[in-house]
Amino acid sequence: MEEDWQWIQEVLSGNKQAYAHIINKYKNQLYATILRMTRNPHNAQDLVQEAFIKVYQQLGKYDNKGSFSKWMYRVAINHCMDEFRKKSYKMKQVEINEEKVVNPNHPEVIFLKKEKNRQLERLIAALPEDERMIILLRYVNELSYSEISELSELPVSSVRNKLHRAKQKMRASVKLEGGYFHELSNDR
The missing domain is CATH 1.10.1740.10 (RNA polymerase sigma factor, region 2, helix turn helix motif)
Structure with missing residues (x-):
């Protein structure tokens, strides 16, 4: 600009x-x-x-x-x-302040949402740093493959490969552990 x-x-x-x-x-x-x-x-x-x-x-x-x-x-x-x-930074869980999140009308919905978020955080935390960064840049920051390529100084093909491998690892974890991300285990 x-x-x-x-x-x-x-x-x-x-x-x-x-x-x-x-x-x-x-x-x-x-x-x-x-x-x-x-x-x-x-x-x-x-x-x-x-x-x-x-x-x-x-x-x-x-x-x-x-x-x-x-x-x-x-x-x-x-x-x-x-x-x-x-x-060798170790990721630590950021706990959600339950008092701010709890909705007294639907406590079971709030509980399930928190559990799903915790599982997703664990799945992402288990990834190697480079794959974790690419997952976050793609899905949290909503950057394109070319933008991630520029930021990480990797070719677009490497970004795609790392993203694919990361999703495969997450799918494998879900298949082993079960949980809320059944959509990941359906090889999409």
Whole structure:
């Protein structure tokens, strides 16, 4: 976007305060993405801060040939994946505050929804980091194969293959364990 390019030019010309505009514009989206990857609010906050530092340090490499947001996400996600590999982050469950979720009119519906979400989180958490990231980018962030390819710096064919393998692993888990995702076990 033109606005992003203007802020970037200001930062590169010495106006360090202009970077605050970029942070304010993208911080919530980036936090949401990283939180989905880590499923831990503390780790996500730390990684977002580190990612913005990394983006700032590499700002001179952005050439305005593509979307700044995609470039920024690629830098941030690459940083996260590097940190996952270095520190072997373990995903932790984010518990839902039941008092806010409980609907007294339909407690069984609420219970089933929570159980289904927990099972889905377990299925995704069991995947290798690269496949987990691709599943989240595709189905949570609703990115296209080409957008995921750009962010992950993988060919589109590799993105499709990893996505296919991830779904196969999830299907196999559902077949073994049973549970709420019977639609996954129907080889769709």
